[in-house]
Amino acid sequence: MQKHLVKKGYIKENIINDGNSFLLANGHLGYRGTLEEYDKAQLVSLNLVGVYDQYQDKWRESINLPNPFFIKCFVDGKEISVLKEKPLSHFLSLDLTKGYLSRHTEFSQIIINSKRFVSHKNDSLLSEKYDVTAKEDVQLSIIFGLDTDIYEINGPHFQKENIKRNKNVILFNGMTNEGKDLYLSYFHNVKGYEEYQKSLYKKDIHLNKGEKFSFVIFAIVEEERKDDIRKITASGFNHLLKEHCDAFFEKYSQAHIEIKGDKKADLAMRFSLYQLLSAGDANRCRGIPARGCSGQTYKGAIFWDSEMFLIPFYALTNPIVARNSLIYRINTLSGAMAKAKEFGYQGAFYAWESQDSGLEACSKYNVTDPKTGAPIRTYFNEKQIHISADIVYAFDKYIEVTGDSEILNEGGLEVIYQCALFFLSYAKKVDGKWHIYDVIGPDEYHERINDNAFTNYLTKYAVQTVIKYLKDKKVNPQSLHVDDINKLEDFANNLCLLNIKDSVIEQFDGYFALEDVSLSDLRKRIKDPKEYWGGEYGVASHTKIIKQADVCALIALFDKEFNSDIKEANFAYYYPKTEHGSSLSSGMYSRLAFRLSHVKEGYEMFKKSAEIDIVGSQKIYAGGIYIGGTHIASSGGAYLSLLYGCLGFSYNGEQIYLDPHLPKTFKEITMNIKFRKKKYVITVHKNGSYTIKERQDD
Numbered sequence: 001m002q003k004h005l006v007k008k009g010y011i012k013e014n015i016i017n018d019g020n021s022f023l024l025a026n027g028h029l030g031y032r033g034t035l036e037e038y039d040k041a042q043l044v045s046l047n048l049v050g051v052y053d054q055y056q057d058k059w060r061e062s063i064n065l066p067n068p069f070f071i072k073c074f075v076d077g078k079e080i081s082v083l084k085e086k087p088l089s090h091f092l093s094l095d096l097t098k099g100y101l102s103r104h105t106e107f108s109q110i111i112i113n114s115k116r117f118v119s120h121k122n123d124s125l126l127s128e129k130y131d132v133t134a135k136e137d138v139q140l141s142i143i144f145g146l147d148t149d150i151y152e153i154n155g156p157h158f159q160k161e162n163i164k165r166n167k168n169v170i171l172f173n174g175m176t177n178e179g180k181d182l183y184l185s186y187f188h189n190v191k192g193y194e195e196y197q198k199s200l201y202k203k204d205i206h207l208n209k210g211e212k213f214s215f216v217i218f219a220i221v222e223e224e225r226k227d228d229i230r231k232i233t234a235s236g237f238n239h240l241l242k243e244h245c246d247a248f249f250e251k252y253s254q255a256h257i258e259i260k261g262d263k264k265a266d267l268a269m270r271f272s273l274y275q276l277l278s279a280g281d282a283n284r285c286r287g288i289p290a291r292g293c294s295g296q297t298y299k300g301a302i303f304w305d306s307e308m309f310l311i312p313f314y315a316l317t318n319p320i321v322a323r324n325s326l327i328y329r330i331n332t333l334s335g336a337m338a339k340a341k342e343f344g345y346q347g348a349f350y351a352w353e354s355q356d357s358g359l360e361a362c363s364k365y366n367v368t369d370p371k372t373g374a375p376i377r378t379y380f381n382e383k384q385i386h387i388s389a390d391i392v393y394a395f396d397k398y399i400e401v402t403g404d405s406e407i408l409n410e411g412g413l414e415v416i417y418q419c420a421l422f423f424l425s426y427a428k429k430v431d432g433k434w435h436i437y438d439v440i441g442p443d444e445y446h447e448r449i450n451d452n453a454f455t456n457y458l459t460k461y462a463v464q465t466v467i468k469y470l471k472d473k474k475v476n477p478q479s480l481h482v483d484d485i486n487k488l489e490d491f492a493n494n495l496c497l498l499n500i501k502d503s504v505i506e507q508f509d510g511y512f513a514l515e516d517v518s519l520s521d522l523r524k525r526i527k528d529p530k531e532y533w534g535g536e537y538g539v540a541s542h543t544k545i546i547k548q549a550d551v552c553a554l555i556a557l558f559d560k561e562f563n564s565d566i567k568e569a570n571f572a573y574y575y576p577k578t579e580h581g582s583s584l585s586s587g588m589y590s591r592l593a594f595r596l597s598h599v600k601e602g603y604e605m606f607k608k609s610a611e612i613d614i615v616g617s618q619k620i621y622a623g624g625i626y627i628g629g630t631h632i633a634s635s636g637g638a639y640l641s642l643l644y645g646c647l648g649f650s651y652n653g654e655q656i657y658l659d660p661h662l663p664k665t666f667k668e669i670t671m672n673i674k675f676r677k678k679k680y681v682i683t684v685h686k687n688g689s690y691t692i693k694e695r696q697d698d
């Protein structure tokens with residue numbers, strides 16, 4: 001079993017992707033996998049998840065803090081850096097089960113080694129140990145400290161900065177444009193240093209051949225000033241690293257997966273697991289952004305990715321994280337209700353891009369023309385209404401998997417009820433049938449369409465779910481005005497659902513009449529590689545080419561509700577028409593393909609989804625807007641495809657079932673899950689036989 005992601009050799013072109021691959025995070029903080037000699041040009045960032053700020057009229061986004069791991073080495077006054085010369089050897093190694101990163105870089109005169117972690121024990125802490133070993137006698141100078149020249153997409157976010165240095169401790173206090181104070185304490189253990197510029201230090205030292213100079217750095221990020229960093233870190237680097245590794249390994253163990261017989265798939269899945277475990281916050285109810293903890297892309301906002309790709313993973317592995325993400329939706333209900341009101345609807349219209357208050361962060365012009373920079377009107381915020389149904393889906397699935405229906409009494413029922421009311425007010429009844437006009441489905445290239453199959457089906461399911469819980473004796477709907485129950489029933493019974501022709505579900509009303517062009521021919525029409533394919537003038541908008549799984553996502557999610565003819569026909573029809581321009585696509589197609597025993601396609605899409613941030617295959621521009629970072633929903637999609645698709649996991653009440661379709665290369669798969677408060681280890685063998693055993697590991 002390969003426990004490390006290792007990349008050998010230095011490739012400048014991979015700087016951005018390596019920043020994603022080697023991200024360290026704990027749900028609260030994220031530190032990109034960049035090297036010590038890098039600065040904002042290489043997208044170094046220490047991202048604080050869930051705290052947002054707006055600078056002037058730019059997009060409001062999450063905050064990046066000064067970089068505590070900034071270190072530059074000089075030998076005889078000459079800078080030694082991968083940016084200046086190709087190293088003789090170089091590797092990065094990420095421990096995927098313990099969550100720390102090691103670096104080794106050899107130059108002609110010195111060797112640099114470092115080890116760093118973002119703590120899963122104390123989630124305000126990050127730390128690094130840095131060594132320089134001389135290969136010959138050298139006069140070494142090291143400049144290190146807090147780099148306050150922050151990489152920001154829509155900043156600057158600190159209107160005031162106060163930096164106090166007291167010997168080897170720096171206290172950075174920044175006040176955001178919105179008036180929030182944030183603190184970063186920095187502490188190093190170098191002896192005999194000089195103070196250098198505003199927040200940097202310099203150390204000059206002569207090293208004889210073979211001698212090593214090492215030091216450690218600690219940083220603590222706080223929203224309120226608490227203890228002295230020297231006190232918090234008094235136990236030292238090794239002890240704090242061990243505490244962190246133990247805490248991370250405990251999380252890993254609860255979610256452990258091993259795929260025997262296929263090393264690449266095994267590594268890719270463990271990498272995805274690492275990304276997912278790193279992004280979950282067990283301590284706060286802030287929601288998990290679409291780009292995890294990897295930076296400010298997509299404004300650090302929470303999308304439907306959370307409900308459809310992440311919460312179902314955490315519910316099975318670390319339910320507190322799933323619960324926190326749902327509580328976040330409870331806490332932001334007022335924002336969703338304000339949004340509904342703003343657009344003239346009732347109930348809760350959740351933000352397409354949701355931040356701390358739940359108000360809509362998605363702008364009307366969410367992409368730009370890559371050539372001219374001109375903003376392009378998009379309707380994601382106003383029309384991607386399936387978000388409110390996705391939230392109901394996540395509550396329902398969380399409750400089914402964990403048994404925790406108490407969450408409904410803590411505000412969950414109010415949330416899902418308000419979502420149902422929103423749909424009632426959005427839909428229109430024409431000739432006895434309810435229709436949902438003017439929406440965008442998961443395929444974002446086709447805007448303002450009518451009766452999108454995914455949206456309508458999810459909405460019906462959401463409304464039926466609300467009715468189910470309103471009638472459930474265990475749940476207490478007293479605080480709600482449930483007079484609308486008859487209306488809800490009428491809506492669910494008479495909603496226009498699926499238009500099926502030759503077993504193919506029409507993605508939306510009028511889709512079948514669009515131009516039938518192949519993906520390769522459509523690509524020939526593109527003038528700029530960064531060009532946006534959707535919206536009014538996009539190349540795909542008037543064709544059948546879709547951005548991501550839409551009808552097939554619906555079938556993958558509600559696998560048991562569609563017969564095999566429908567599944568086959570839709571997979572065959574939509575798969576070649578899908579660009580997979582969104583990283584959310586492959587996981588859904590993979591899940592459906594496995595259920596259809598199209599193991600080859602299932603496997604290919606699974607691998608694509610799981611290794612997305614190892615290989616860096618995804619688009620990083622939507623028009624002119626940078627959309628890079630880690631693709632955590634893709635990691636979640638890979639997990640769900642493996643469990644629900646490949647292993648055919650399903651349940652009925654307390655009972656678990658499997659129906660595996662394994663790729664040829666898989667000799668055995670083991671997955672640890674939690675289900676209804678019990679822990680299980682599932683083992684599936686090559687011949688399809690399996691065991692589901694209860695685990696007693698604590």
Ligand code: IFM
Nearest residue numbers: 290303304305442582584
């Ligand atoms: O939520 C997704 C959407 O489905 C496609 N564009 C990117 C968003 C964030 O991941």
